[in-house]
Amino acid sequence: MSTPEPASGGVPRVFAVIRALSRVPPEGARVTHLAQSVGLTQATTHRLLQALVAEGMVEQDERSKLYRLSVDFFALAAQAGNTGGLRALCRPALLRLCASLGDTLFLLVRSGFDAVCLDRAEGPFPIRSFTGDIGGRVALGVGQGALAILAFLPEDEREEVIRFNLSRVREFGVYDEVYLRTEIERVRQLGYAGRNTGLLDGMAGVAVPVLSAEGRPVAALSVGTIADRLNPERLPTVVALLQREAAQLGPRINPFDPVLRRPSQSLAEPWPESAGPRSADA
Incomplete structure (x- = not known):
């Protein structure tokens, strides 16, 4: 059995996905594209995306299935800058x-x-x-x-x-x-x-x-x-x-x-x- 990674081990991967999403077109990107961008498997990338969706930081278009950063994410970031x-x-x-x-x-x-x-x-x-x-x-x-x-x-x-x-x-x-x-x-x-x-x-x-x-x-x-x-x-x-x-x-x-x-x-x-x-x- 593999050793479970520390609780903080997923944080760099989460931020890697967020940074990748910040570079995609406004309509969003597919899991496969994001996985290639961050160097993770498609399954791992999908799991991280779903966690971010659950927290409201990422949204997925129901028709195209593309992922993008949510308005809530930008609103949260805006509070730290020019309010x-x-x-x-x-x-x-x-x-x-x-x-x-x-x-x-x-x-x-x-x-x-x-x-x-x-x-x-x-x-x-x-x-x-x-x-x-x-x-x-x-x-x-x-x-x-x-x-x-x-x-x-x-x-x-x-x-x-x-x-x-x-x-x-x-x-x-x-x-x-x-x-x-x-x-x-x-x-x-x-x-x-x-x-x-x-x-x-x-x-x-x-x-x-x-x-x-x-x-x-x-x-x-x-x-x-x-x-x-x-x-x-x-x-x-x-x-x-x-x-x-x-x-x-x-x-x-x-x-x-x-x-x-x-x-x-x-x-x-x-x-x-x-x-x-x-x-x-x-």
Whole structure:
């Protein structure tokens, strides 16, 4: 008979599985993939996963049978970091930019193949945008904020999004795969998305990605304004202000913030008093 391993012997294996789950796509991964990733047998990996499911730290999709870290796990981790959440963290930056530029600011985050407007600070000019008000969403690649997020995703994720969203962005009439890939490369070289596509008549926008400490595009800061206000002379100033705020925000973002995994859920939560008013003119 084999000697029973100490009670703490399974702890490193549990954390190995958790770390492996942190690297899988948002939809999750199969037991076989996770077992190969951590170097354990499929039976052992399955047993560890079921224990984590029982504790609420991992969830399994009923249809696909894929495993992923649960919202409870991210919520627990978030309590150890920035408890105010992404909206509260970014709200002062939105207000500063809105006051400095006199334009409308948007905070967008990725949600699967879409970008969701998590917050908005109103400027004095009436504008139209792809996401509309807070909670609106648009396919990644459509509009400057969604394009800024897409352009800086890791290559494999970026390719997956392009394949899935190509038919969706074509609905706007001016997009095809060559154009989209050209725009993505342009954004990566410049560090911002700022070309006026003409899709919203009289409107223009510019956006920069907010990169986490690990270099992942977790959000985008975007300006929406009338086209005349984003002329070639003013554009560099707007970009510089956006990039300065994004550079300060990125390292402060908690990678376990549940908003980054389920942004739509956070929109139903009460607005934290510490974050100030919802709109710039409130």
